[in-house]
Amino acid sequence: MVVAEERAVLHGFKGHDVPEFDVIRSCVHCGFCLPVCPTYRVTGRERSSPRGRIWLMKSIAEGRLDLLDPLFEDEMTLCLNCRACEAVCPSGVRYGEILEASRAQLVQHRPQTAKERLFRFLGFQVLLGDMRRFRAANRLLRLYQRSGLRALARRSGILRLLGMEHADRLMPEISDRFVVADGSFYPALGERRGRVALFVGCVMGTSYAHVHEATVRVLTRNGFDVALIPGQGCCGALHVHGGDPESGRRQARRNIDALGSPYIDAVIVNAAGCGAMLKEYPHLLRDDHDYAERARAFSAKVRDAIEFLAERGLSAQPGPLPMTVTYQEPCHLAHAQRITRQPRALLEAIPELKLVEMAESALCCGSAGIYNLLRPEMASTLLDRKLNNALATGAEAIVSANPGCMLQLQAGLRARGERIPVLHLIEVLDRAYAAAPATRPAEALAAG
Amino acid sequence: MDRQALQERLLRIVGPDGIIDDPDELLVYEYDASDEVFAGHHRPDITVLPRTADQVQEIVKLANEFGVPVTPRGAGTGLAGAALAVRGGILVVMTRMNRVLEINERDGYAIVEPGVINLELSQLTQPRGYFFAPDPSSQRACTIGGNVANNSGGPHCLKYGVTSNHILGLEVVLPNGERIWTGGPAPESPGIDLTGVLVGSEGTLGIVTKVMVRLTRLPEAVNVLLAAFADLESASQATSAIIASGILPAALEMMDHLTIKAVEAAFHAGYPEDAGAVLLIELDGLAEIVAESADRVVELCRGCGATEVRVARTPRERELLWLGRKSAFGAMGRLAPNYYLVDTTVPRTKLPPTMRTVEELSREYRLRIANVFHAGDGNLHPLVLFDRFVPGEIERVLRCTTDILQYCVDVGGTLSGEHGIGLEKRDYMTLIFTTEDLCAMAGLKRSFDPRELFNPDKVFPSGFSCGEVNAIRQQAMAKRLGIEFV
């Protein structure tokens, strides 16, 4: 019995951003990655496993499957890019890299609908292309949320009509004030141990301004000058993950220009997704004559705030924080950056705080950038699973370290009517410091 | 075959989310963990993912009615192509049958469905003080059904024995569609030992739908030692010295320089990268005795020229050392895009000359060979590294592996079959079995599966497998035996 249909022309990978064949074939199909892949765990289908997806890529590269086969696109978007597979792969397959390239191929070669093009343009160019526009949009959102307009929209049913109900539920609460990379400088408290730049990013500055403030307080308290260097922008991760590496490269160059200062010891990031992206600039800009070398130097200085504090050690002792917490690992911290010990070490450094591990702490919560908007069904299955695991610990707070995860968890908890808070790990540390005998409070850094 | 009708009937059994018939999606069922150069690509006509034993039974009956081949599959981590639908037909993927049905600590057994992942069973029973002893390196991913079918081994089998020692009974759907139970919780059951027949039969005699496994008590104390040596030879001597001293380690594993390098790159497990070989020795049992044996083992290793002996201090260190070892095959992808794994056992005393021969053959054929193996029971796994796009390499690999196997058989060794014979190693069967031996096996197979629908073209040698590869292999064999091939 022969099943293969002969096709006249198969579309293969071509043009820019082709998934590297040597990376594809470094997969020895051992299957070690299957049990850690969220989409495989949920569906049980090989096509939705890392090994299956890599095989599909390979089949395209070998001319046995069409790039435009709907199956392929479906799998490339169902994949969360959580990179759990990469972290366990003994063969060192750089999965994230070939996934992102595959997505770029789809965007390049697949005819896009007008709606998609508009969505991409508005999202990637208008909104994320410049942080001033991003903040302006966020101010409008804040108005929508605070003015009673949202309550009205929700009551009226117009959201459902527009198909926006889901998006509305996931929308972050916009902070009262924004943190802006405006050149502010916060000197170290006590003995100075170094000077760092804070990467401000997008939603972290508008919806999690308080986390940025906490980060500045914790860093200065531990002897680091913190600079909010102007000129930086979005990290580019959403572009790269969404199949638009070219726009990602634009963001990368601008961040390197802004933050590549030799007077900075480290670029500190408190959003795991951005941190992972910043660390991958050398790959993103590998073919860029002017930037390839600079990207390497830049990325070598990038540190997640948690990683940095664990690496340099806490010079100030946190105060007691009598509470029970559980830790949800952001994929791009645990898998993409392989930072798993440090968050636990920092939590354990806080007196009286108790960490209860949840089951499957490293399984994706389903947020995955804008995944929860694109694949709501899988996202909510994973969110449910995550919340069940988290709540089963009986913790008083869920600690995480990435805005995407925090938004997702918060939305899920709200929907369930649960009151337990979701905190950024640095926030927890900041609270512990607030409970310690103070040296001098860092000035507020509100703007916007 | 009326494909349409078969599809329709299967759909009624397993439901729409349990059947895969899109030819493009079926691409991802054309491989397992074996190297595609040797196993080839084999796309099933239809894949089904049953959830219950009843469904499996219905599927098998249907296959009989339509006269189509049936191939059982677990997680697809097999290294011999045993889970490939060589003649198309229905591929039955058992991973959705993954419930643990009963854990009975008092009588020391558990009943599980075959899709349960090996390690997950141990993780579940550990808090209660028990574990499932067979621990193939693939245990994070492979299924218990696959372990049963391949009679899989693992590092700890040195002390605890292979899978067959830990299977008390099986529920199995036979090729004719009947469902039976074999064995049971009692240590000995009367009549012909069908459990023994089925374990290791590689899915050629039926589909296992429930497994009654023996649970083993966790030892009171565990100690893991890492000993580094300048070369394989001294590490082999240390192995012999340890076993000769009367100590039976839970595991005694060896890795050579190439493997150490690959594994370190993968996980920074903490192996000394400049060592020519390392031994990973696990001792378990009563705390006092373990401590005593550990001292003795350190002494013996030093006596054989160990340059460094380290004891894992924390559970995390222990885990890391094991993670390194257990990822060794997978890590080969870092050294070369393809590898061919030879799975053979030699008498322990023959280890040093065998290692020398492997090294010579590596030079002779200009192929890098990484060595990682269960030194304690002389089960070696030379991994021949190559790149299928380099002209002539495949041929050299086949000649080289045939030479290695032939040497092992010559010194009294055998094909270990730990990873299964499957599709890919079946032509080596003639190296160790006579025609009469094979006929006896074939007779058994026919009595279970007279229509030869179950996992066809596996285990038994055949003259027409995988065209070219087979021809090269036969020529290599013929050259060895001094026969001219025409």
Ligand SMILES: Cc1cc2nc3c(=O)[nH]c(=O)nc-3n(C[C@H](O)[C@H](O)[C@H](O)COP(=O)(O)OP(=O)(O)OC[C@H]3O[C@@H](n4cnc5c(N)ncnc54)[C@H](O)[C@@H]3O)c2cc1C
């Ligand atoms: C990196 C790596 C390391 C490995 N290390 C070891 C090792 O240390 N020791 C070892 O022994 N093996 C090892 N293996 C080989 C492999 O993992 C084992 O053979 C394992 O038991 C296969 O399980 P599976 O679920 O993947 O089965 P599959 O590969 O899917 O199938 C294997 C065989 O089992 C049959 N089968 C599966 N389920 C059933 C069922 N329910 N009923 C009947 N037949 C069934 C299939 O038909 C096939 O013949 C390793 C493999 C890899 C990739």
Ligand code: SF4
């Ligand atoms: S673990 Fe790595 S090599 Fe193994 S199947 Fe997954 S991606 Fe491939």
Ligand code: SF4
């Ligand atoms: S990135 Fe995550 S979802 Fe995608 S294949 Fe890997 S483990 Fe699965």
